[in-house]
Amino acid sequence: MREILGLPMDVSTHGPVIDNMIVIIHWLMLVLFVGWGIYFLYTLFRFRKKRNPKANPEGVKNHFSTYVEIGVAVFEGFLLVGLAIPVWSNVVTDFPSGKDVVNVRVVAEQFAWNIHYPGADGVFGRRDIHLVTSENPLGLDRTDPAAKDDITTINVLHLPINKPVLIQLSSKDVIHSFGIPLLRVKQDAIPGHNVPIKFIATTTSADISKQLDRVYRIAPGHIPVQLTNLSAKAEYVDKDGNSILAVGETITRDAIDAALSAGITEIRAGSDNPVEIACAQLCGLGHYRMRGAVTLETEAEFNAWLAEEASYLDY
Numbered sequence: 570m571r572e573i574l575g576l577p578m579d580v581s582t583h584g585p586v587i588d589n590m591i592v593i594i595h596w597l598m599l600v601l602f603v604g605w606g607i608y609f610l611y612t613l614f615r616f617r618k619k620r621n622p623k624a625n626p627e628g629v630k631n632h633f634s635t636y637v638e639i640g641v642a643v644f645e646g647f648l649l650v651g652l653a654i655p656v657w658s659n660v661v662t663d664f665p666s667g668k669d670v671v672n673v674r675v676v677a678e679q680f681a682w683n684i685h686y687p688g689a690d691g692v693f694g695r696r697d698i699h700l701v702t703s704e705n706p707l708g709l710d711r712t713d714p715a716a717k718d719d720i721t722t723i724n725v726l727h728l729p730i731n732k733p734v735l736i737q738l739s740s741k742d743v744i745h746s747f748g749i750p751l752l753r754v755k756q757d758a759i760p761g762h763n764v765p766i767k768f769i770a771t772t773t774s775a776d777i778s779k780q781l782d783r784v785y786r787i788a789p790g791h792i793p794v795q796l797t798n799l800s801a802k803a804e805y806v807d808k809d810g811n812s813i814l815a816v817g818e819t820i821t822r823d824a825i826d827a828a829l830s831a832g833i834t835e836i837r838a839g840s841d842n843p844v845e846i847a848c849a850q851l852c853g854l855g856h857y858r859m860r861g862a863v864t865l866e867t868e869a870e871f872n873a874w875l876a877e878e879a880s881y882l883d884y
C-alpha cells in the first residue's frame with residue numbers, strides 16, 4: 570500500500586507509525602469506496618423503474634444501513650482515539666529533554682523561513698519587534714549578551730541526525746505551515762503562538778540523495794522537464810573524451826543537447842538538496858517560493874557548520 574500511495578522516503582524515527590496510520594486510513598477508505606459503490610449499483614438495479622413503477626415513500630424497514638453507519642463511525646472513532654492520539658502522544662511526550670536536544674527557532678514570514686540558533690551559550694538572545702528590519706528579520710537585539718553568539722539564516726536549516734531536535738515555530742504575519750515531508754513533519758505556524766515540533770532525523774542528506782538517484786531516459790524531443798533542476802550522478806563524456814557532465818554538476822539544457830548529440834540516451838541524476846521545507850498553507854501570492862533547504866548531517870558536520878557560521882559573527 571505504501572508504494573501505491575507514493576509516500577516519500579521516510580527519514581525520521583516517528584515516521585513509520587505515521588505511515589502506518591496513513592495506510593490503515595486508506596484501507597478503510599478503500600473498503601468504504603468499494604462497499605458503497607457496490608451498494609449504489611445494487612440500488613440502481615433493485616429499485617429500477619420497471620420493477621417499481623410506483624414510488625414507495627416509506628423506504629426501508631430494516632436497520633442494516635444504520636448498523637453499517639454506526640460500524641464505520643466506531644471504526645473512525647477507534648482510528649482517532651485508539652490510534653492517532655496515542656501515537657501522537659508518544660511522539661511528543663516520550664521526547665528527551667535537556668542538554669542533548671538541538672534547539673532551533675523558526676519564524677515564518679511572507680515568504681521565507683527565518684532560522685535562529687541559540688549559538689554556543691545555548692540561550693536564544695532577546696528579540697524585539699522594533700528592531701525588525703530587512704537586514705534583521707528576526708529583530709534580534711545583538712546588544713543582549715545572550716544574542717551575541719546567535720546564528721541566524723534565511724531558508725537554510727542544518728540539523729544533525731540521530732539527535733532530538735526541538736523547533737519552536739511561530740509566524741510574523743499570516744498562518745504558514747512548516748512541512749518537511751521526508752521527516753513526516755507538518756505544523757501550522759501561527760502568529761502569536763510558539764508551537765514546539767519534535768523529531769529525530771535518521772539519515773543524512775548525502776545518503777538520501779544517493780538513494781533517490783535515478784536514471785532518466787533522454788531522446789530528441791523527449792527531455793524530462795525535471796532533469797534541468799538536478800545534478801549529474803555519473804560522469805558523461807563525448808566521443809573525443811571531452812566532459813559533458815561531471816559528477817555533481819548541475820544539468821543544463823546545453824549539456825542535455827550535447828549528451829544527445831554524443832549518442833547518450835540515459836542520464837543518472839538526482840538532487841543535491843533532497844530535503845526541503847515546503848510551506849503547506851496557501852499564504853499569499855509568493856507561497857510557491859516559500860521553500861527552505863534542509864541539510865541533515867552528522868553531528869560533527871553540523872558542529873563544523875555552526876562553527877563556520879559563528880566565525881562570521883563579530884563579537
Ligand SMILES: [Cu+2]
Nearest residue numbers: 745848852859
Ligand atoms: Cu507560507
